[in-house]
Amino acid sequence: MEFTYNAYQNLIGLLREKGYTFCNYHNYTQTGRSVILRHDIDMDIGKAVKMGELEARMGVSSTYFVLVTSNFYNIFSGRSQDMLCRLIALxxxxxxxxDEAKYDAAQDDLVQAMEREAVLLEHCLGREVTSVSMHRPSAATLDADYRIRGGRVVNSYGREFFHNHKYVSDSRRNWREDVLRIVESGAYDRLHVLTHPFWYDEEERSAKEELKWFCESRIDVCYGDMKDNVRDIEEFLRREEL
Ligand SMILES: [Zn+2]
Structure with a gap:
């Protein structure tokens, strides 16, 4: 499958054609044939909003997972908060x-850490957080079947969603299994599909092109933010000089 919005749209069309109901982590048991669409926002919330808009146009809702410990974005900034609210409004x-890498698994209680981070996200969104996904999970985490808030918060890597569902993912911009063939086969009643909106675009771009675009676009974002914070910034540095 290509990493374009068109290809993603076709995937949604195929799922629909094959009789899948688009569900979330809480309501999938209400239907005999379900698909949970999951998206991890590793670097760019803007790209997630683009995908969220596309899904909304197709009458589909999904789940977006956002980091509170990212070096790439700050969920409490006005810009990020607006985008996250937009996803919810859609x-x-x-x-x-x-991201467990921030913690020392030998010393820290990871479930407690998740619960603390969930509270932060709840403050940011002004609503309850009811699901968690792991960023680059270790083998131990994949195996752990963590119970978060006594099971009230869904762990998307829990046994139910990782083993009892057919799980397919485009991690590192690579579908390890052919997602279209899996949907086409109709062999699975419970599908769990992870995509990273970062890799998708209007036109097919290589990983290198996408990463390069992202780095270059950050110069504009950075300069724009500096402009808001340094009066008459042009006296020191003009955009064209970058
Ligand atoms: Zn991630």
């Missing part, structure tokens, strides 16, 4: 993306 759910 009918999507926003859950916590948890």
């Amino acid at each position: 009918g999507h759910e926003v859950g916590l993306h948890f």
Whole structure:
């Protein structure tokens, strides 16, 4: 499958054609044949909003997972908060993306850390957080079947969603299994599909092109933010000089 909005749209069309109901982590048991669309926001919330808008146009809602510990974005900035609220307004759910690398698994209680981060995200969104996904999970985390808030918060890497569902993902811009063939086969009643909106675009771009575009676009974002904070910035540095 290509990493374009068109290809993603076709995937949604195929799922619909094959009789899948678009569900979230809480309501999938209400239907015999379900698909949970999950998106991890690793670097760029703007790209997630683009995908969220596309899904909303197709009448589909999904779950977006956002980091509270990212070096790439700050969920409490006005800009990020507006985008996350936009995802919610479009009918999507926003859950916590948890990066265990920030913690020392030998010393820290990771479930407590998730619960603390969930509270932060709840402050940011002004609503309850009911699902968590892991960013680059270790083998131990994949195996742990964590119970978060006594099971009230869904762990998308829990046994139910990782083993009892057919799980397919485009991690590192690579579908390890052919998602279209899996949907086409109709062999699975419970599908769990992870995509990273970062890799998708109007036209097919290589990983290198996408990463390069992202780095270059950050110069504009950075300069724009400096402009808001340094009066008459042009006296020191003009955009063209970058
Ligand atoms: Zn991630």
